[in-house]
Amino acid sequence: MEHHAVKLQGISKKYKRYKKSHHRLLEWITSGKIKMHEDFWALKNVSLSVDKGECIGIIGHNGAGKSTLLKLLSKSLWPTTGTVMAQGNVVSLLELGTGFHPELTGIENIYTSGKLLGYSNEYITSKLNGIIEFSELSEQFLNQSVKSYSSGMYVRLAFSLFANLEPDVYIVDEALSVGDIFFQQKCFDFLQQLKSNGTAIILVTHDMQTVKKYCDRVIIMEDGCITHEGNPLEMVNLFYTMGRGPLNEQIDENNRQMINNSLDEYIEVPEESKRNVLHAVGSRRGNGDIKIIGAVICDVEGNELRTAQTGDRVFLNIYAEVIKDTPNLTFAYQFSDRHNTVVFGQNSYMLDRTMLSASKSEIIKAEFEIEMNLFQGLYTVMVAVTECQTESAQLIYDWVEGCMTLEILRPIWRTFHGAAYMDSSFKIESYKP
Numbered sequence: 001m002e003h004h005a006v007k008l009q010g011i012s013k014k015y016k017r018y019k020k021s022h023h024r025l026l027e028w029i030t031s032g033k034i035k036m037h038e039d040f041w042a043l044k045n046v047s048l049s050v051d052k053g054e055c056i057g058i059i060g061h062n063g064a065g066k067s068t069l070l071k072l073l074s075k076s077l078w079p080t081t082g083t084v085m086a087q088g089n090v091v092s093l094l095e096l097g098t099g100f101h102p103e104l105t106g107i108e109n110i111y112t113s114g115k116l117l118g119y120s121n122e123y124i125t126s127k128l129n130g131i132i133e134f135s136e137l138s139e140q141f142l143n144q145s146v147k148s149y150s151s152g153m154y155v156r157l158a159f160s161l162f163a164n165l166e167p168d169v170y171i172v173d174e175a176l177s178v179g180d181i182f183f184q185q186k187c188f189d190f191l192q193q194l195k196s197n198g199t200a201i202i203l204v205t206h207d208m209q210t211v212k213k214y215c216d217r218v219i220i221m222e223d224g225c226i227t228h229e230g231n232p233l234e235m236v237n238l239f240y241t242m243g244r245g246p247l248n249e250q251i252d253e254n255n256r257q258m259i260n261n262s263l264d265e266y267i268e269v270p271e272e273s274k275r276n277v278l279h280a281v282g283s284r285r286g287n288g289d290i291k292i293i294g295a296v297i298c299d300v301e302g303n304e305l306r307t308a309q310t311g312d313r314v315f316l317n318i319y320a321e322v323i324k325d326t327p328n329l330t331f332a333y334q335f336s337d338r339h340n341t342v343v344f345g346q347n348s349y350m351l352d353r354t355m356l357s358a359s360k361s362e363i364i365k366a367e368f369e370i371e372m373n374l375f376q377g378l379y380t381v382m383v384a385v386t387e388c389q390t391e392s393a394q395l396i397y398d399w400v401e402g403c404m405t406l407e408i409l410r411p412i413w414r415t416f417h418g419a420a421y422m423d424s425s426f427k428i429e430s431y432k433p
């Protein structure tokens, strides 16, 4: 347990499900002699550990068991079987709303909630200024009963309180998505700070950008079980492709395209594209059924580009060698910014809903034409060949991260703020009576 902040071992949780609400009463009156419920296992033998200073993301479709897992972690539910161990204070934004008393003021709630979490009056007083400052709530509101608060104000108070109490384990769920984006950003910055001080963070959200940006590790839950676990980018990509049913059911045979290998001309793989793949600085993975042998960004004449301007059209060419007959494949790319946040990603299936097939020893050239509507800055490029709608990591044929950089220069034709250029126009009208 030393370096683990949280450890769950063989956790299962059984709920009783009643078809009609009065069935519960009937069962109770007969002291359970008449069984009116069905057992439902919301969690099935789940084991998980979270290290100190680690941020773990939990993703899954509705009803997968995420909230149940969090409730067990925060001890607002008990497991049917298995053990939950946590080191130090565990606080949870899940309790948001249930923790506060509507008739009490913001300040009074800070004290009562803090005490419920096991902190002394003196400790809470020492943290009070920090809590108030972080919440940005005015004195007037802090002295009003919280029943007059909007949901955003509730979150402000709850987050500020919980964060300033310096918990050892911090559970954050969708509650944080309420309220304004600036406060959310401030909360996430604060979470980073907590994390670097050794707080373990467990984040449950449907927001995949948040997961990719803040989590060190991600687990996917399905039907009460942890089905996948791994690095955020991989898990999010995998999750996007899940829940669509088995691959075979989705394939529309009319949309299957055999990659045209009747070219007379030999496909020449440019030296610079080979060099980019060979010297890629990021990780590389895949089962090797298809091997990326070259990747290059170039202009319309085929000259390699290292810089471009916002709005330029560039060509991203990926060259691959088919090692084994492959019936379903897509080519993909992603641009990531300095923070390693994916700013844009696309694959050939998303573009034209066509399944590609390739046969052994083919050399393929896949070409994406891209309008580079990104803000100035340096971007890294990942290229990949995966099975269409990849269901698991093994179905990545080849995945090469950091094989190129593209610097977007300050646009001379138009200026803007933010990460991407969105075509917009402006109109103004006025009326003077």
Ligand SMILES: Nc1ncnc2c1ncn2[C@@H]1O[C@H](COP(=O)(O)OP(=O)(O)OP(=O)(O)O)[C@@H](O)[C@H]1O
Residues within 6 Å of the ligand: 015, 016, 017, 040, 042, 060, 061, 062, 063, 064, 065, 066, 067, 068, 069
């Ligand atoms: N008190 C309860 N009694 C009976 N079944 C319950 C109870 N609470 C949850 N469940 C069931 O357990 C399953 C898991 O629910 P849970 O709320 O943990 O899922 P979730 O992954 O958090 O979903 P969501 O993303 O929609 O919040 C669901 O099928 C849900 O209907």
